[in-house]
Amino acid sequence: MRVMEIPPFPRRLENPDLENLFEARLSQAIVLWPEQAISLVGCMGWPNDVAARDEGLRILRSWPEDSKTVPARLRRIQYEWLRVADIFHTYRDLMDGKHQKRRGGPSIGKAITLVEANAESRGTGAASLWLLWDRYKDVAHLVTSATVICAEARTRAGNEPFGPFGLSVDQFGPFQMAMLMPDLVLAVGLEFEQRGLSHIPHARSEPALDPETLWRIPQDINVAPLSPPARKIRSQDLAILHARRAGNRGRANPHETTPVSGCPPQ
Numbered sequence: 001m002r003v004m005e006i007p008p009f010p011r012r013l014e015n016p017d018l019e020n021l022f023e024a025r026l027s028q029a030i031v032l033w034p035e036q037a038i039s040l041v042g043c044m045g046w047p048n049d050v051a052a053r054d055e056g057l058r059i060l061r062s063w064p065e066d067s068k069t070v071p072a073r074l075r076r077i078q079y080e081w082l083r084v085a086d087i088f089h090t091y092r093d094l095m096d097g098k099h100q101k102r103r104g105g106p107s108i109g110k111a112i113t114l115v116e117a118n119a120e121s122r123g124t125g126a127a128s129l130w131l132l133w134d135r136y137k138d139v140a141h142l143v144t145s146a147t148v149i150c151a152e153a154r155t156r157a158g159n160e161p162f163g164p165f166g167l168s169v170d171q172f173g174p175f176q177m178a179m180l181m182p183d184l185v186l187a188v189g190l191e192f193e194q195r196g197l198s199h200i201p202h203a204r205s206e207p208a209l210d211p212e213t214l215w216r217i218p219q220d221i222n223v224a225p226l227s228p229p230a231r232k233i234r235s236q237d238l239a240i241l242h243a244r245r246a247g248n249r250g251r252a253n254p255h256e257t258t259p260v261s262g263c264p265p266q
Helices: 018-026 034-045 050-061 074-097 108-118 126-157 174-180 182-198 235-243
Strands: none
Touching: 018 126, 034 050, 034 074, 034 126, 034 174, 034 182, 074 108, 074 126, 074 174, 074 182, 108 126, 108 235, 126 174, 126 182, 174 182
């Protein structure tokens, strides 16, 4: 079992006033808890690459000294986080809605089928999504939390920044949420972590989040679990799952044909 090395917050975050919290944290771009935020981002960005994580942490810790260096691939990493968040949040939606009981229940494969079907950008085919899931599955609860909070921040801000010294809305990303609100990201992440470890998919002996390799959130950091807003699976998504054949990742079942004169079916 792996536990993140994050020091406790000086004040406990429990049942926060989200309106005031978003306003206070995003009205000015100040990292209030740098040690916690940097440790969190280090795990999220490079969960299983120690050398890359150490280099990323070194760069982030140089920022107070007016360093302009940015960790390698940071923009791309955030894009990859969004795809993994799509997968894991959809998986949680399937769990919450108790969908597909007669077909083995929720699974990451079914979540990937839905993400692929609804994706509009390039590089979101099932094979690419599986690769991203394999890369970030041990921090899926964290990147999903940061992504959900980013979406909430955009909704609350509308088209205006929270204050004259804060980030503009088009600057909001999961990285910024982890840096400016690490306690909130960890609070929602705790809820995703607990849900991901509580359900064992059909025909498997372990939950979708691997209990041995998952980067678990420490229990003594002064953060209480916080549930994200509930979502429902759409009827058109359920139709996609009903058409999904096991082992075919959402492709329509081919029509059976009878060979003619010994020729193979077309």
